[in-house]
Amino acid sequence: MSHIEILDQINAIFRRVFENDSLQIQMETSADDVDEWDSLNHTVMIVEVEKHFNIKFKLKEVLSFQNVGDMVNIIHSKVTSA
Amino acid sequence: MFLLLLASVIFYSFSGWQGLLILVAITGFNFYSGILIDKATNKNLPLTFAVVVNVLVLFIFKFYNFFFSEVNSLFSLLDITVNFPMLNLIMPVGISYFILQAIGYNVDIQREMQSPEKNFLVFANYFLFFPKALQGPVDRPRLLMPQFYEKKEFDYARITTGLRLIAWGLFKKLVIADRLGFFVTEIYGNLHEYSGPIFLLAGFFYTFQLYADFSGYMDMALGVATILGFSMFRNFNKPFAATSVTDFWKRWHISLSTWLYEYVFNPVSLYKRNWGIWGMVFAVFITFLLSGLWHGASWIFIFWGMLNGIALGYEIVTAKWRKSIFKKFSKATARNLSIAVTFIFTILSFTFARANTPADVVYIFTNVFNFSNPSGWLNTGVSNFDLILGSLGVLLILILHWWQKVPDMNLAIAELPVLWRWSFYCLAIVFILQFGVISGSGFIYAQF
Numbered sequence: 001m002s003h004i005e006i007l008d009q010i011n012a013i014f015r016r017v018f019e020n021d022s023l024q025i026q027m028e029t030s031a032d033d034v035d036e037w038d039s040l041n042h043t044v045m046i047v048e049v050e051k052h053f054n055i056k057f058k059l060k061e062v063l064s065f066q067n068v069g070d071m072v073n074i075i076h077s078k079v080t081s082a
Numbered sequence: 083m084f085l086l087l088l089a090s091v092i093f094y095s096f097s098g099w100q101g102l103l104i105l106v107a108i109t110g111f112n113f114y115s116g117i118l119i120d121k122a123t124n125k126n127l128p129l130t131f132a133v134v135v136n137v138l139v140l141f142i143f144k145f146y147n148f149f150f151s152e153v154n155s156l157f158s159l160l161d162i163t164v165n166f167p168m169l170n171l172i173m174p175v176g177i178s179y180f181i182l183q184a185i186g187y188n189v190d191i192q193r194e195m196q197s198p199e200k201n202f203l204v205f206a207n208y209f210l211f212f213p214k215a216l217q218g219p220v221d222r223p224r225l226l227m228p229q230f231y232e233k234k235e236f237d238y239a240r241i242t243t244g245l246r247l248i249a250w251g252l253f254k255k256l257v258i259a260d261r262l263g264f265f266v267t268e269i270y271g272n273l274h275e276y277s278g279p280i281f282l283l284a285g286f287f288y289t290f291q292l293y294a295d296f297s298g299y300m301d302m303a304l305g306v307a308t309i310l311g312f313s314m315f316r317n318f319n320k321p322f323a324a325t326s327v328t329d330f331w332k333r334w335h336i337s338l339s340t341w342l343y344e345y346v347f348n349p350v351s352l353y354k355r356n357w358g359i360w361g362m363v364f365a366v367f368i369t370f371l372l373s374g375l376w377h378g379a380s381w382i383f384i385f386w387g388m389l390n391g392i393a394l395g396y397e398i399v400t401a402k403w404r405k406s407i408f409k410k411f412s413k414a415t416a417r418n419l420s421i422a423v424t425f426i427f428t429i430l431s432f433t434f435a436r437a438n439t440p441a442d443v444v445y446i447f448t449n450v451f452n453f454s455n456p457s458g459w460l461n462t463g464v465s466n467f468d469l470i471l472g473s474l475g476v477l478l479i480l481i482l483h484w485w486q487k488v489p490d491m492n493l494a495i496a497e498l499p500v501l502w503r504w505s506f507y508c509l510a511i512v513f514i515l516q517f518g519v520i521s522g523s524g525f526i527y528a529q530f
Contacts, residue, residue, distance in 0.1 A: 064193065064194070
């Protein structure tokens with residue numbers, strides 16, 4: 001699965017969790033760019049991403065996410081090594 | 083840089099060499115623990131050690147007597163003769179703030195968000211930086227530490243900006259906070275002589291006293307730092323315009339709230355993410371329980387922390403429901419209603435924190451609607467001058483909160499023609515000297 005494919009699938013999750021059908025995320029998108037992205041929704045989003053890709057993030061990995069790109073990179077490394 | 087460190091050391095030495103030596107020892111410990119964590123293959127082990135040592139230091143100075151006096155009481159209730167001795171230690175100035183920054187520094191290195199500082203002079207300057215000694219802000223090393231490497235040059239505009247910040251802070255502290263303090267101290271110091279809605283007024287005034295006292299100190303600390311060429315965390319952002327308790331904690335003591343978010347709430351809520359919404363409720367409760375404990379070693383602060391934890395937990399659980407309710411109102415009505423409810427909670431919460439004992443809290447809340455002694459409600463012995471001046475101060479704070487787009491006053495004054503500007507300065511100094519309480523009262527948050 002390519003980075004772009006992962007980003008597309010994450011976008012669908014973001015739209016659902018953040019209740020914003022027109023949301024279009026990029027690799028550089030961070031919590032500052034999305035109004036609905038607060039600490040509550042962040043945790044819900046992480047759980048949804050883990051369920052969708054059938055992976056489990058380490059606590060240190062989640063805490064290191066600075067933007068969507070960081071998350072995509074880690075998902076990519078997990079799904080390709082699985 | 084050496085002169086700055088010397089200034090900080092002299093500042094701390096005013097409160098005793100014993101405390102200074104302890105802070106220097108903790109500084110040395112954290113300097114080496116940071117390097118050790120960075121070098122270690124398994125960073126968790128040295129990190130755990132560093133966190134335990136820091137927490138232990140705080141425990142000994144702040145919580146030991148409270149904890150073991152409660153343990154002694156429990157044993158005596160059970161008729162067991164064990165008596166832990168009480169310690170007679172003087173708490174080093176600002177140690178609560180110091181330890182939080184030390185823990186944050188070590189964790190950031192473990193998370194690879196911060197490189198360990200190799201220059202002890204820079205490291206000691208950051209930890210002992212005197213403008214943040216008494217009450218913070220709880221500045222992050224990654225934001226403040228690099229500034230010690232920058233070359234500082236004389237800058238007239240920067241210095242006058244700092245001086246104006248100090249003047250504004252002095253005004254809030256001496257004219258508003260300490261005036262309100264007369265009334266608040268009288269009521270809370272003699273609770274059983276009063277009853278009825280005067281407790282609401284005391285809680286209302288205390289809320290503004292605390293804000294003016296703490297934010298006044300912050301402005302002075304920021305002013306001193308600005309003069310020296312440093313920028314620090316802004317700790318307040320119109321807290322009384324908060325639309326929820328969650329929002330309030332994003333606007334009040336921001337450096338502490340964000341510290342708690344980064345190092346307690348976020349890791350705990352993510353660790354417990356499989357609990358769904360209840361994981362977050364659990365995390366927020368633990369976070370505010372710790373916040374309450376950090377504020378003071380007493381049951382009052384533990385309950386106060388729990389009260390806030392419950393309020394934030396409620397907001398998490400009812401977030402969707404409240405959103406759907408507010409959709410039925412206009413945006414402005416929903417906002418104003420939210421601000422009013424949050425403000426009432428803030429007064430209740432601070433009333434709780436200001437009371438001396440849990441019994442006092444019970445007395446206040448059971449007598450607040452006792453209307454049996456209406457003549458005594460305002461017969462407090464506090465002069466009308468203090469009450470009127472304090473009330474005008476409250477009004478000024480509220481106007482600055484309600485004003486949606488407050489212009490940058492500091493900049494506005496700087497841009498005034500020279501004659502107007504200096505007339506304003508003279509007037510401000512006379513006003514502070516004339517109406518300020520120049521008695522050298524301490525800062526409320528320094529006790530934490």
